[in-house]
Structure formats: structure tokens, C-alpha cells
Amino acid sequence: MSDVRSGCGPAARFGQADDMAHEDLLAIARSVAEEAGALAARLRAEGVEVAATKSSPIDIVTAADRATEDLIRERLAALRPGDGFLGEESAATGGTTGLTWIVDPIDGTVNYLYDLPNWSVSIAVVEGEPEPATWTALAGAVHAPALGELYTAARGGGAHLNGRPLRVRDAVPLDRALVATGFHYTQDIRANQARVAQPLLARVRDLRRAGGAALDLASIAAGRLDAYFEQGLNPWDQAAGALLVREAGGVVRGIDEGAPTSRMVLAGQAEVVAALRAVLIELGA
Numbered sequence: 001m002s003d004v005r006s007g008c009g010p011a012a013r014f015g016q017a018d019d020m021a022h023e024d025l026l027a028i029a030r031s032v033a034e035e036a037g038a039l040a041a042r043l044r045a046e047g048v049e050v051a052a053t054k055s056s057p058i059d060i061v062t063a064a065d066r067a068t069e070d071l072i073r074e075r076l077a078a079l080r081p082g083d084g085f086l087g088e089e090s091a092a093t094g095g096t097t098g099l100t101w102i103v104d105p106i107d108g109t110v111n112y113l114y115d116l117p118n119w120s121v122s123i124a125v126v127e128g129e130p131e132p133a134t135w136t137a138l139a140g141a142v143h144a145p146a147l148g149e150l151y152t153a154a155r156g157g158g159a160h161l162n163g164r165p166l167r168v169r170d171a172v173p174l175d176r177a178l179v180a181t182g183f184h185y186t187q188d189i190r191a192n193q194a195r196v197a198q199p200l201l202a203r204v205r206d207l208r209r210a211g212g213a214a215l216d217l218a219s220i221a222a223g224r225l226d227a228y229f230e231q232g233l234n235p236w237d238q239a240a241g242a243l244l245v246r247e248a249g250g251v252v253r254g255i256d257e258g259a260p261t262s263r264m265v266l267a268g269q270a271e272v273v274a275a276l277r278a279v280l281i282e283l284g285a
Contacts, residue, residue, distance in 0.1 A: 108212030140240030217241025227268030
């Protein structure tokens, strides 16, 4: 196995999509996600307050978000000093290896604030530019401490939940599909999402809105949902979760059938995603 403490020598192996190298990266993602999840859970138990707002008054960040990202950045800098870093709460930094760690320290911050269990730490490492349309995700972990769940995936190595292999659900007609979504923090985008959601309800089994993109995507991989769509996702919202879906046999794409973008992310079994995409286009999503 390669020396995971070095950001130099192994880089060429990663570029060749070496399976063992992916497992090395996964070991880092998993251990750092577990440590960060433990910190976030402890801070949650001690009490949480809003530290600031971002895109709108309801788009919040807590001191725990920042502390958790600081921990993740510190650990990754020590283990992989040559890699880049892109996190939700701090400035991006470039690297020399062609790899970038994409981090959401607490995905589902409003759930976290209200002590609802659907929040997670999401960590992925990608090759190429840190942009979902062009990167190649190599490994990722989504850790949900309040649920006791650790989702992991390595490129070519499948997706797992607490060590158990995952597989997306088999195809069903759209009217029997359980579909998850989320709502943007910007009010004009949210208004359009609500406009689409109302008629969509009549076309699917039901809609779910749990409040965290990483866990919604993980739930697709685990076969707990048939399909998922959301507008306005950032790279850190989807990096680890999208890899989970793909490694569990599903697809992740945009509304134009190309790569997922901030315009739209759709995920699930391929036939169900195709049917959902057609309806979303019809409804003007």
C-alpha cells in the first residue's frame, strides 16, 4: 500500500485510477469523517447558536460548522499536504497532486441547529478541477453520527453503509417512486421549487424533504428512495453522495442529461431518473 502521509509520490498512481490507491484515500476520508462527526456531535450536545448567515437570512452557519471544517482541514493537511481543499466554510486552496478534498463539515445545518438527526459530515476526494461537471471522484465518506451511520465509497470498489454493500432500488414506474428533494435558501428559487413540487406530487408516490443533500444521495445508494432531485447544490453538497450513488449502481446527472450542475442534480436508478427528468422539464423546473 502507498504511504498515505505523503502528498507527492502516490499522485501518479491516483491519476491511473489505481484501486488500492482509492482505498488508501477512502481510509483517510473515513477516519477524518468519523473524527469530525464526533466533534460535531459533542458541540451539538453542548448547545448550538447561529454564528452568521450567508446567501439569505435563513441560510445559516454555526460555530460548529467552522470548528468542524477547521479540524478536517488540519487533518487532511497533515495526511495529504500536497492536495487541494475546497470546503463550504473557508477559502479554497490549490495543490500539486491533481487531487482536491471537497468538504461539507455539517450538511443539514438547520437540522443540526434544531437537534434533528438528519445531518452529516461529507468528505470526498476528486481528481481534476473541483467542479462536478469535470472531476472524477475517487473516494468519499458521509458520516451521520446522530443516526449511527457511516456511508463509504471508493471508485470501482462499491458503496457501503457501516460495511454493508449498497445497491440502488430496482426501477419502478414514476407514479410508484418515492422521490426526495430539497429547497434552496434563496426565495425566488424556492418559490419556483414550490410551484413545481405541487403538481409533481400527483405524479409520484410521494415527496420527501429531509434537509440534507448528502444524506438524500446516500439514501438513494442505500435503496431507501427511488429518486432525488434538487436545484442549487454546491460541489460540497454532492461530491461524496454522488459517488455513493454511482458506486451503488445508480446515475447522477443534470437536467440536460449531462453532468450534474448547480442548475439541477438528479439521482437514482437510470430509468426512474429519466422519467423524473421528463416530468420536471414538462413542469418547468
